[in-house]
């Protein structure tokens with residue numbers, strides 16, 4: 001009996017991943033669309049969070065990217081415009097610490113006319129100074145990372161001379177400027193800050209800001225991740241719920257990364273992002289543009305796809321579109337679904353470079 005050969009279908013209808021893009025919505029090998037773009041605007045940061053840029057690795061010997069290697073605002077805006085034409089609906093600026101890239105509001109002003117949802121993730125240390133001009137340039141919302149409320153724990157985590165009060169000042173300035181609702185991200189690592197879970201919930205209940213707990217992940221290859229250090233989201237919800245009863249809330253949209261929980265007494269909501277214990281790869285529609293202009297189709301990738309040489313080599317938008325389509329057509333990433341202690345040891349690209 002002859003075996004029936006079923007052709008692999010790349011994208012919608014395409015039988016070759018390298019066929020020129022025909023304008024049809026992109027769809028990867030697992031039928032996932034391309035919807036979200038994360039842009040890393042710098043690989044540098046003024047913090048040295050132990051789970052992201054540990055100081056023993058990211059010290060004065062570390063080779064950060066030279067200025068000439070990083071995409072200009074005009075180059076970033078061009079790639080973003082091409083991607084929006086191919087289906088991207090949400091753009092998030094990140095890094096590294098995006099607010100240490102000089103004049104970031106000028107990039108926001110170039111991206112705002114694209115008409116997508118436009119947000120930014122920051123450690124908050126420079127937010128109070130910049131919130132108003134970012135809003136005026138067209139930024140819609142911010143997510144601020146804050147892992148503890150007491151300065152001792154905070155300093156042990158970020159290894160930088162920034163107080164909790166300064167970050168909270170950034171959060172309040174962002175809300176006052178209209179970059180709301182502000183989301184507050186807390187990465188939870190056992191023994192590092194899990195004693196702060198309920199204090200954080202208490203502090204932000206009823207504030208109008210949305211606190212979200214993120215499971216500690218094995219990003220990059222320098223943060224010494226072990227499964228034992230992960231505090232499962234189910235435990236976070238249980239610990240908060242014992243103090244302040246919670247009920248599950250419906251997702252805002254299909255594929256929302258955070259699972260929502262609402263306080264029964266009307267004190268607002270929290271979110272939990274269970275990247276380790278409940279992987280959400282099957283809905284992952286994110287692409288990342290690294291600081292130096294490579295595309296990454298997964299946070300845990302070991303390599304990217306160079307676009308900068310095309311851009312600086314004079315390629316037109318059509319050539320960029322064909323390259324992006326061929327990258328997305330081939331995409332099969334589902335790292336969090338197949339994570340093991342062995343994969344955690346792979347030499348993955350650092351999160352500060354690829355964009356968190």
Ligand code: SAM
Nearest residue numbers: 051052095096097121122123145185216217356
């Ligand atoms: N510097 C900005 C900040 O900290 O918000 C933006 C970049 S940072 C890489 C983006 C997000 O990734 C932050 O909320 C940070 O807490 C989170 N993150 C970094 N390393 C992580 C890890 N190992 N596990 C889970 N989340 C992590």
Ligand code: SF4
Nearest residue numbers: 045047049052096123
């Ligand atoms: Fe910097 Fe953000 Fe990484 Fe902390 S998590 S080291 S603030 S990039």
Ligand code: SF4
Nearest residue numbers: 281284298299335336
């Ligand atoms: Fe997406 Fe990769 Fe994260 Fe899965 S592991 S959700 S594919 S970025």
